[in-house]
Amino acid sequence: MTLDIDTLLDDPATRILVCCGSGGVGKTTTAAALGVRAAERGRRVVVLTIDPARRLAQSLGLAELDNTPRPVAGIDTSAGGALHAMMLDMKRTFDEVIEGHATPEKASQILENPFYQALSSSFAGTQEYMAMEKLGQLRAQADAGEHDWDLIVVDTPPSRSALDFLDAPQRLGSFLDGRFIRVLSAPAKAGGRAYFKVMSAAIGTATGLMTKLLGAQVLKDVQTFVAALDTMFGGFRERADATYRLLQAPGTAFLVVAAPERDALREASYFVERLEDEGMPLAGLVLNRVHTGPAEGLSAERALTAAEDLDDAGEHALTAGLLRIHADRMRLSEREKAVASRFVQAHPAVEVAQVPARPQDVHDLDGLRGVGADLARSGQPVLSV
Amino acid sequence: MASQGFRTDSARRRPARSLPAGQRETDWPGVRLHIVTGKGGTGKTTAAAALALALASGGHRTLLAEVEGRQSIARLFDVPPLPYEETKVAVAPGGGELYGLAVDPKAALLDYLEMFYRLGRAGRMLEKIGAVDFATTIAPGVRDVLLTGKVYEAVRRRETIRDGGAEVERPVYDAVVMDAPPTGRITRFLNVNEEVVGLAKVGPIRNQANSIMTLMRSNLTAVHLVSVLEEMPVQETADAVTELEQIGLPVGGVFVNMVREPFLPPSALEAATRGSLDRSEVLDGLAAAGLGRRSRATGNDTSHAALATALLEEAAGHGERVAMEHTERGELLSLGRPTYELPALAGGIDLGALYQLAGLLGEQGAA
Structure with a gap:
């Protein structure tokens, strides 16, 4: 089945588009291309990118990481649309969450805490959590009428696995609100009396070990951090849950991006299954960098045989070379089709859009328009199952 | 540990x-x-x-x-x-x-x-x-x-x-x-x-x-x-x-x-990228190889002319890619580290x- 991108982009009910997939498959480029296309078709779009390549960022006018959506110059606004873009600054976003929910005095206590500083700049899940947080903020700003955005396109962090995007926010949220952190800070409050007796040994061992392993200072930092966060307890998990619900709500659409390679499609499969389990709306699969050819009718084998015949005859070296280029491309294309068709067989209901491979990387608006046009070009011969 | x-x-x-x-x-x-x-x-x-x-x-x-x-x-x-x-x-x-x-x-x-x-x-x-x-x-x-x-x-x-x-x-x-x-x-x-x-x-x-x-x-x-x-x-x-x-x-x-590996010598690659390869030579070559007729199996147009156009288009993409790879290889070599190539x-x-x-x-x- 072919994924109809323009219908998705033009539908005013589409409010959030999430591009996910494993690293190196072209998520950021896809997100940017969708943003440009939607804007030029009349949507008022904001694109949230996580870690764009330098030249792609420049093409969107993103010279610095300042955590604020900036208008993108050079967009055709004749259809009434507009494009803003921003790069996520995860530490800044985390700081803003703290500043927004604590008194100035408490906030500065938290921001200066060594455990907070380590957590906000280096925890592997913080980026995912903050991407979700930023998405929630952008949506809230749009709903409050502070901005007239009607479509948010989100790129997802280059995670270890595509699923981290869904799991990390809750993991961090439940840690910050969870029992363990309370145990660390105030063991006596962790449960009722009978429970306390059973747990006290474990708690004692835990705090003792933490002290031994990390040193007493760390535990003290964690405890100070928790004490300072006191007023925000419940807030973190609530916020993570709220964003999670936003992702399940109508108006959100997930696009799983993959390259036609075994590993990328395996990740895509996991993600598709997970989205189904969670009741999250999957719009379809973007199969990126597909090698198609204008002469599909000539197989690799025939082209190679013909090239050899020409070589044997000692003539037409140029044609033989062209036939070898073709055979190489066809082989690659056949392998891609084989792995892609395995995905299609396993997920027959998932709609697919294909983007042909380009000889060069995309790093200007015209390139992004080209990708957008390819995404929207439906009715092309799709994967044969 | x-x-x-x-x-x-x-x-x-x-x-x-x-x-x-x-x-x-x-x-x-x-x-x-x-x-x-x-x-x-x-x-x-x-x-x-x-x-x-x-x-x-x-x-x-x-x-x-x-x-x-x-x-x-x-x-x-x-x-x-x-x-x-x-x-x-x-x-x-x-x-x-x-x-x-x-x-x-x-x-x-x-x-x-x-x-x-x-x-x-x-x-x-x-x-x-x-x-x-x-x-x-x-x-x-x-x-x-x-x-x-x-x-x-x-x-x-x-x-x-x-x-x-x-x-x-x-x-x-x-x-x-x-x-x-x-x-x-x-x-x-x-x-x-x-x-x-x-x-x-x-x-x-x-x-x-x-x-x-x-x-x-x-x-x-x-x-x-x-x-x-x-x-x-x-x-x-x-x-x-x-x-x-x-x-x-x-x-x-x-x-x-x-x-x-490039499939054409440098001069031909350059011509391919510019779109100035000898089309008539390609047509002759296809004829000599017995390629280029209407294929009943797929219904695709595989006439000489269409095939030549398609191959020249692929060659242009190939040429562009080889040129880009040449530039990028230069960038990698300029890092001054031992370099190994895998096909x-x-x-x-x-x-x-x-x-x-x-x-x-x-x-x-x-x-």
Whole structure:
């Protein structure tokens, strides 16, 4: 089945588009291309990118990481649309969450805490959590009428696995609100009396070990951090849950991006299954960098045989070379089709859009328009199952 | 983590082998820890596996360790998912052995606690109240210390073997190859010291981080970068070299992966890109090869003229790509690191392909 991108982009009910997939498959480029296309078709779009390549960022006018959506110059606004873009600054976003929910005095206590500083700049899940947080903020700003955005396109962090995007926010949220952190800070409050007796040994061992392993200072930092966060307890998990619900709500659409390679499609499969389990709306699969050819009718084998015949005859070296280029491309294309068709067989209901491979990387608006046009070009011969 | 303890490793139970064959001439004499990184999609794991296989050949014993919980090694070598135990995954040419290990941070933590604190049942209690989760997923830097710590332990582990009458002590592994996180996260991952210093100023975790860092900054270690000849991966490679040098880690070689040979001589490539190849010559060639008629099977237009147009279009794309690859190769060479080229394999990567790539790495001096 072919994924109809323009219908998705033009539908005013589409409010959030999430591009996910494993690293190196072209998520950021896809997100940017969708943003440009939607804007030029009349949507008022904001694109949230996580870690764009330098030249792609420049093409969107993103010279610095300042955590604020900036208008993108050079967009055709004749259809009434507009494009803003921003790069996520995860530490800044985390700081803003703290500043927004604590008194100035408490906030500065938290921001200066060594455990907070380590957590906000280096925890592997913080980026995912903050991407979700930023998405929630952008949506809230749009709903409050502070901005007239009607479509948010989100790129997802280059995670270890595509699923981290869904799991990390809750993991961090439940840690910050969870029992363990309370145990660390105030063991006596962790449960009722009978429970306390059973747990006290474990708690004692835990705090003792933490002290031994990390040193007493760390535990003290964690405890100070928790004490300072006191007023925000419940807030973190609530916020993570709220964003999670936003992702399940109508108006959100997930696009799983993959390259036609075994590993990328395996990740895509996991993600598709997970989205189904969670009741999250999957719009379809973007199969990126597909090698198609204008002469599909000539197989690799025939082209190679013909090239050899020409070589044997000692003539037409140029044609033989062209036939070898073709055979190489066809082989690659056949392998891609084989792995892609395995995905299609396993997920027959998932709609697919294909983007042909380009000889060069995309790093200007015209390139992004080209990708957008390819995404929207439906009715092309799709994967044969 | 110390040089003994941990779980029983099958590597230690095997009969002792003879002393290693004579050292080969390689670009990395003395290096025992090879860390392999690269942008996602560049074939980092494949390159790491080929390197490990190449290092094992000629009677050596090598460990290939993965740290991202993906079970990539098992898939690549077509074996069942690896347990948290060093498992033999392949034999190398000339009697070498390749072991694989999927490092799991939780198991590494429990090992570590067992070793230093003899926890027994208390370990499970820690897991119950969330302390293990805290340490392996939330506590900044601890996870990375645990993952690199296990690899560090494997590099340093020694065994005593009997050589004739004498007892000789030697490393269990001649080389350890770590399939590390991608370039975007590699500096933070390897810079465990910096990660932990913000948090723990003293204590065993801190000491552990210091020992790991000392090994990684020494001439026993090389951090190799895998790239393909495209703009973004090359840019990330260059950025990674700068960042690694800044934190004092020894940058190793550059592995240029999925290299494709040009099918036309330079002058023809240039003409192809400009669109000025001799079309009539191509038409004659197709006629001579007996190609170009209406194919009933597919219904596609495969007349001479249409086929020639299609082939010329493909040739233009090929020419453009070769030119771009030339520029990007120049960028990689300008980094001034030893460079190894691995071809794109039309059939994809299977066990046979890994041996082929390993052979090429050996020939080029990577191992």
